Amino acid sequence: MMPLLDLQALNAPMQAEIEAALLRVARSGRYVLGPEVEAFEAEWAAYCGVKHCVGTGNAMEALEIILRAYGIGPGDEVIVPSNTYIATWLAVTHAGATPVPVEPDEYTYNIDPDRVASAMTPRTRAILAVHLYGRCAEMGQLRRFVCDNLFLIEDAAQAHGATDETGAKAGSLGHAAAFSFYPSKNLGALGDGGAITTNDGHLAKVARRLRNYGGVGRVDHTIKGINSRLDEIQAAVLRAKLPHLDAMNAGRRARARAYCDALGLVRIGDGGHVYHQFVIRSGHREELRKRLFDRHGIEAHVHYPVPPHLEGAYTDLGYGYSMATAHPRPSFPIAERLADEVLSLPIGNDVDTYGIGKTVQYEIEALQEEFA
Numbered sequence: 001m002m003p004l005l006d007l008q009a010l011n012a013p014m015q016a017e018i019e020a021a022l023l024r025v026a027r028s029g030r031y032v033l034g035p036e037v038e039a040f041e042a043e044w045a046a047y048c049g050v051k052h053c054v055g056t057g058n059a060m061e062a063l064e065i066i067l068r069a070y071g072i073g074p075g076d077e078v079i080v081p082s083n084t085y086i087a088t089w090l091a092v093t094h095a096g097a098t099p100v101p102v103e104p105d106e107y108t109y110n111i112d113p114d115r116v117a118s119a120m121t122p123r124t125r126a127i128l129a130v131h132l133y134g135r136c137a138e139m140g141q142l143r144r145f146v147c148d149n150l151f152l153i154e155d156a157a158q159a160h161g162a163t164d165e166t167g168a169k170a171g172s173l174g175h176a177a178a179f180s181f182y183p184s185k186n187l188g189a190l191g192d193g194g195a196i197t198t199n200d201g202h203l204a205k206v207a208r209r210l211r212n213y214g215g216v217g218r219v220d221h222t223i224k225g226i227n228s229r230l231d232e233i234q235a236a237v238l239r240a241k242l243p244h245l246d247a248m249n250a251g252r253r254a255r256a257r258a259y260c261d262a263l264g265l266v267r268i269g270d271g272g273h274v275y276h277q278f279v280i281r282s283g284h285r286e287e288l289r290k291r292l293f294d295r296h297g298i299e300a301h302v303h304y305p306v307p308p309h310l311e312g313a314y315t316d317l318g319y320g321y322s323m324a325t326a327h328p329r330p331s332f333p334i335a336e337r338l339a340d341e342v343l344s345l346p347i348g349n350d351v352d353t354y355g356i357g358k359t360v361q362y363e364i365e366a367l368q369e370e371f372a
């Protein structure tokens with residue numbers, strides 16, 4: 001049995017450092033927003049190449065805090081990819097603004113800069129780009145849209161250590177970025193965690209208040225904040241794992257290369273990709289997924305089977321299937337097609353991706369013959 005991701009195996013090489021970190025915090029008497037968080041914030045800012053990092057409870061709230069800190073709320077629109085995890089959209093909604101979907105490029109899976117202009121309105125206040133699966137979005141092209149009242153924000157939840165074509169790191173490519181340290185991410189804690197990175201000192205200051213009820217410490221509540229704090233335990237674990245991040249990402253890249261070799265795929269311009277997921281597409285996706293599991297014990301997952309505009313939570317926006325005969329608003333056929341075809345293969349450490357890739361290739365060819 002080959003699971004999509006084995007977290008125990010992922011953390012095993014760092015087990016001693018992780019346990020030392022846990023013990024250090026358990027004995028310290030400081031458990032929330034203490035010296036471990038402060039140290040991690042400095043280390044993560046340095047790693048990403050930015051001036052400031054603000055720890056949060058998770059990435060969704062980190063995004064909400066960024067939007068609110070920039071004064072984005074009711075009546076405002078934020079451009080988001082039509083193909084992302086629903087948390088990206090929910091952050092916009094929780095800030096009080098409206099997510100405006102834009103379709104991705106089918107090759108990179110990231111928001112297509114050429115489609116952004118036609119989604120802009122006088123209410124557009126931000127572009128929220130997602131570095132999906134670990135590949136940086138086309139931030140250079142998205143920067144063209146930035147002006148006094150329009151911010152470029154990164155959802156970097158899947159892109160720890162990813163770089164753009166200039167070598168700059170995810171987290172430093174827009175006005176501000178949100179990271180998730182959910183256990184399965186490229187840098188994962190032993191529970192929930194998140195962070196904001198930015199070079200904007202004012203934003204960092206406001207974000208520090210917003211994550212802690214709007215105050216500094218327990219006093220001086222100048223704004224209505226939320227509770228989204230990073231625990232000392234999670235910060236200490238992240239500090240233990242951070243020195244290993246580049247090696248872990250290099251391992252993912254090597255395993256992705258082996259997949260491409262086995263599957264006969266050409267890799268173009270993916271030097272900075274950190275392969276949070278290794279994703280293929282198949283017109284017979286469900287049958288392929290079932291056969292890989294039933295015949296070979298290979299567990300493949302779908303990220304994500306339903307695009308946010310078709311989720312029940314967003315029926316209020318009034319979007320419909322692009323194939324439906326009558327729908328009141330534009331729909332998103334590329335996101336819908338990707339949701340039907342994408343399949344994530346195991347990429348964890350010690351996985352023989354060349355061997356799995358050969359098996360996948362065999363089943364793909366068998367399916368093509370059967371359905372020919």
Ligand SMILES: *Cc1c(COP(=O)(O)O)cnc(C)c1O
Pocket residue numbers: 057058059060061084085087088130155157158179180181182192193194
């Ligand atoms: C995981 C993830 C999130 C949410 O992160 P949390 O820390 O669980 O809130 C948001 N966006 C993307 C693209 C993600 O992969």
